[in-house]
Amino acid sequence: MAATRPHKLTSVKALAESPALSSIPSIYTFPKHTNDELFSDTEESIPTVDFSLLTSGNPDERSKAIQQLGKACQDWGFFMVTNHGVPESLMKAIIEACRGFFDLTEEEKREFQGKHVLDPIRYGTSFNAAVDKILCWRDYLKIFQHPQFHSPNKPPAFREIAAEYSKRVRQVAKEILRGVSESLGLEDNYIGKTLNLEHGLQVMAANFYPPCPQPELAMGLPAHSDHGLLTLLIQNQIGGLQVQHNGKWVNIDPIPNSFLANVGDHVEILSNGKYKSVLHRAVVNNRDVRISIAMPHGPALDAVVSPASRLVEDERNPPAYRAMKYKEYLELQQGSMLNGKSCLESVRNNVI
Numbered sequence: 001m002a003a004t005r006p007h008k009l010t011s012v013k014a015l016a017e018s019p020a021l022s023s024i025p026s027i028y029t030f031p032k033h034t035n036d037e038l039f040s041d042t043e044e045s046i047p048t049v050d051f052s053l054l055t056s057g058n059p060d061e062r063s064k065a066i067q068q069l070g071k072a073c074q075d076w077g078f079f080m081v082t083n084h085g086v087p088e089s090l091m092k093a094i095i096e097a098c099r100g101f102f103d104l105t106e107e108e109k110r111e112f113q114g115k116h117v118l119d120p121i122r123y124g125t126s127f128n129a130a131v132d133k134i135l136c137w138r139d140y141l142k143i144f145q146h147p148q149f150h151s152p153n154k155p156p157a158f159r160e161i162a163a164e165y166s167k168r169v170r171q172v173a174k175e176i177l178r179g180v181s182e183s184l185g186l187e188d189n190y191i192g193k194t195l196n197l198e199h200g201l202q203v204m205a206a207n208f209y210p211p212c213p214q215p216e217l218a219m220g221l222p223a224h225s226d227h228g229l230l231t232l233l234i235q236n237q238i239g240g241l242q243v244q245h246n247g248k249w250v251n252i253d254p255i256p257n258s259f260l261a262n263v264g265d266h267v268e269i270l271s272n273g274k275y276k277s278v279l280h281r282a283v284v285n286n287r288d289v290r291i292s293i294a295m296p297h298g299p300a301l302d303a304v305v306s307p308a309s310r311l312v313e314d315e316r317n318p319p320a321y322r323a324m325k326y327k328e329y330l331e332l333q334q335g336s337m338l339n340g341k342s343c344l345e346s347v348r349n350n351v352i
């Protein structure tokens, strides 16, 4: 029987909590994914960047850290950030605050249901339930936190914790992006200045993946790259994130109290493809609720992004991407079905 979309979409949390659920509705069934795809057989682990060395007053230590950062961006596009100075208690508090939000009643949450991808507060299910052909086993809450700070007004402690958390994470992201600029041979404030990071978009994307009775058939989030410059992610210590490295999927088990950082599409554009945004996805399990909080940091919404002129100077290295306003890119990526790096492909110049 053909899958029919429920008339009114309910959260996957409510679906997972329905007592009789022993199999998933067909609209959540992805084509076979985990068993027939390549998995990395090596015990390769993603690189680590020690943030304290990046901010070190010692120039030798800093330049070594920048070299490591550049290598991590080039080899993996994903890395762990340790010694970042954001209190572990704050990281735990924001995860619990997000859990508190998802634990609100369906009716309370519906109040925050966004309609447009640029709505500053947007609660929903799947990725883009209006256009997704297959629904993701995931509910989400996306909140714009910079340049204007927004917050739902419930649960009560949410606003205060989110304000502090986003402020602290933004400092970390800005510092890493200075390092990324420098590692590309640009001035350390190149990204900051050119893309107007003072007004840069910072989004909190909280993901809620309830236990799933048939995890091998469902998908939390299918393979995609992130739209911004740099995403910093934390999770509630339940695994599920997979990253593509050398054409194979690698399970990522972050170490506690660290951030997982990944290069977004706009660093790929700015670096003219030297640093690639990386495909990643979230799989689900049948035991535990998984919560992750991804924080993409992007250019200012009206900034036009193109490859840095210094990196496209000679004719052997022509610009590989078209210039485009970040806002337009965001609308395109968030308003479509999540499909690998198809959005980035659409701004690629066909260079022979």
Ligand SMILES: O=C(O)CCC(=O)C(=O)O
Residues within 6 Å of the ligand: 205, 207, 221, 226, 233, 235, 240, 241, 280, 281, 282, 292, 294
């Ligand atoms: O849940 C995860 O680990 C991945 C989330 C993610 O990729 C995203 O929100 O963009």
Ligand SMILES: [Fe+2]
Residues within 6 Å of the ligand: 224, 225, 226, 280, 294
């Ligand atoms: Fe992502």
